[in-house]
Amino acid sequence: MRKFKIYLIIILISGVLLFTVNFITNYFGERVGVYITNKASVYSVVVIEEAIRDEVVSRIDIDELVIFQKDQKNTITNVSINTKQINNILANVNKSVVKSMEALEEEKLSLPLGIIVSDTLFGSLGPEFDIRLIPMGNAITDVVAEVSPYGINSSLLEVSIKVKVSIQTMIPLRREAVEVDFNIPLIMQVINSDVPLFYINK
Numbered sequence: 302m303r304k305f306k307i308y309l310i311i312i313l314i315s316g317v318l319l320f321t322v323n324f325i326t327n328y329f330g331e332r333v334g335v336y337i338t339n340k341a342s343v344y345s346v347v348v349i350e351e352a353i354r355d356e357v358v359s360r361i362d363i364d365e366l367v368i369f370q371k372d373q374k375n376t377i378t379n380v381s382i383n384t385k386q387i388n389n390i391l392a393n394v395n396k397s398v399v400k401s402m403e404a405l406e407e408e409k410l411s412l413p414l415g416i417i418v419s420d421t422l423f424g425s426l427g428p429e430f431d432i433r434l435i436p437m438g439n440a441i442t443d444v445v446a447e448v449s450p451y452g453i454n455s456s457l458l459e460v461s462i463k464v465k466v467s468i469q470t471m472i473p474l475r476r477e478a479v480e481v482d483f484n485i486p487l488i489m490q491v492i493n494s495d496v497p498l499f500y501i502n503k
Contacts (some may be wrong), residue, residue, distance in 0.1 A: 312410040327417050329475060336416050337432055338479050341346040341470045344410060344483045345434070349464060353485055357393045358462075362386075367446075367460065367488060374493045377492050380448060387444045394462055402436040402466065405452060409433060410470055430472050437467040437478070445484070451491055 327333060366386045370379035401495030443463045452455035462485040470477045 323419060331414070333417055333475075334388055334477055337412060337470050337472065337477050338408055341432065341434055341477075341479050342481050344408075345405060345466065345468055345479075346483050348405055348408075349398055349466070349481075350483065350485055352397045352401045352404075353394055353462065353464070356397045357390060358485065358487065360393075361390060363488060366390075367458070380492075382444075382446050382460070390444055390462070391442055394464070395440065398440040398442065398464060398466065401441070405434045405468070406436060409469065433471040435469040435471060437469050438463070441465040444487075448492070454493070456492040458488060458490045458492055461486045 366383055368381045368383065369377050372378050410432035411429040412432050413429050445463050446460040448456050448458050465482045468479045468481060470479055
């Protein structure tokens, strides 16, 4: 009986040690890093993009942003972008991004214990660790426009807002740097002509 208790104690201690080593290895391992990075990236894009669409995109006058020039055959020959409009858009985008980043800093995402132990067996089960989001540096924003060939005798005009931000995620004893880079389309229009001249109207 005594030997059985000793064996049982040894098994329990070995199990606890094995679990502890496995937990620490997984906690600082790639799976948790990927989970945190993906969750922070998706959440950040949703928050920032929603704010930009509500506060900026909904107020843009597309007719003033892009000007089409046509010839006598009603064929588009030139496409020009209004620089003043772009500057206004970027100013508003930057304000929106700053507000969104401040909002992100107040939010806390969650890392379930089950993800650390085994994402396939336990998934989102168990208690959770808080994931803090900390903005790093200034956001990089731009309005990108291009005209490219599209099919036969057609062109595709694309105008979009480009946003790039750096975020640091933080859980106890671990930090991850996350780069979030995404585009918000403003215009995607097929032009029924060969690639027209494209220039910035200052």
